Amino acid sequence: MDVAGAWAQHLNPAFVRLLGVFGYGRVWTRADDVWMWDDQGRRYLDALAAFGAASVGHNHPRLVARVRGFFDDQPLGLCHTGPTRHAAALATDLAARLAPLTVSLLASGGAEAVEAAVKLAVAATGRSGLLYTTNGYHGTSVGTLALMGAPRMRAPFEALLADAVAVPYGEIGPVRDALASRRFAAFVVEPVQAEGGVVAPPDGWLADVAALCRKAGTLFVLDEIQSGLGRVGTFVDDVVPDVRVLGKALGGGLVPVSVAVTTPAWHAKAYGTMERFDLHSSTYGGGALGCVIATEALAILDGLTPTVAARGERLREGLRAALAGHPFVKDVRGRGLLVGVELGPASGLASRLAPGLVELLSKQVLGQWLAVRLLEAGVVAQPATLAWNVLRLEPPLTIADPEIDRIIAAVATVLNEVRSVPTLLADVTARMGEQAWRGGTFR
């Protein structure tokens, strides 16, 4: 089957064109743990993990066994007319981990779970205001776009929710000022911004924000869809929010499962009467297969989480050492196995000669160029969605030291070939030019 052709015709024509223009053209056929293969039989190391969804690695054997055994006792896949055991088991497991947050709103996708949190907050407080952070990313549904700062993503869909206000991530003053109005139902924030360019807040900021929210009667909603479940080295952040939102890795990279978990008190305020119990619902939320996989994924992640901090440290330190003094590498940062390499004019003669040009290049194409070069070197990675100048490295948490070293070596080899403006320009234009010459075809 002509997979790329079918995508160009029936799924997303412009996406296929973009892959061609940048030189990403690959059709992926299979995956195993940290490895992926294309239809030419080439093997690649996965340093993206489906944007964090494949944290347990692709096709983890315990999940495969769960799927295979799922049908043995004739499960009831979906049921909305009474309590079901698989959802009961998952919600009980989550409650044990996240107490005092012990009530789950189960959903499918991440944006859906964020919206569940927002609706809960509005219903519980009777307020309409929503506070979010610039450069945050919470999904692309109408409700979550209202919580996104990026004009490119939201402009075509305005007007969104009217009463949503942005504050800078990591600053306490603007949060304090905004919350003082006591008109906000929720403050929605990521513990580490992933798509915003792998940005962690200053130490203590989240705890301070949580305290301010409590004082203002605003629900503090932590969106841990990408950074949660062990990705940044701990199972949960040590701040206790009013709602935790989980997704991606919860589904083991296999099934869509997400959840907003809150306290019994907030849940009762929002939906605790017979007139209100069904104000929020989701057909596939709580479906049996999703709940079985999520329960198993949580158990697998328990085993992986203790290794994440050291692996992430190895990745960051290795990259820092290999890229030290590089004129186009501004920063190597992150938490656990969510790592960002920020590109742009750093220091040194090369970038002093043409800092404006390098800045422009890095904002527009450098991250994509680096990701394409890494693909050619057998490593799958992507720039952050809202910051193309930051290469995000986010491998499955099952990754071992030799593969981490392989990522470091690949990034270093590609970047160390271009330590001056002319060599960088020559490589970028050669590659993009070659693609353009070939008409930007998929391959």
Ligand SMILES: Cc1ncc(COP(=O)(O)O)c(C=O)c1O
């Ligand atoms: C922090 C965060 N929240 C929400 C979402 C949206 O999740 P989904 O794409 O499953 O709707 C994402 C997706 O990347 C995310 O990173």
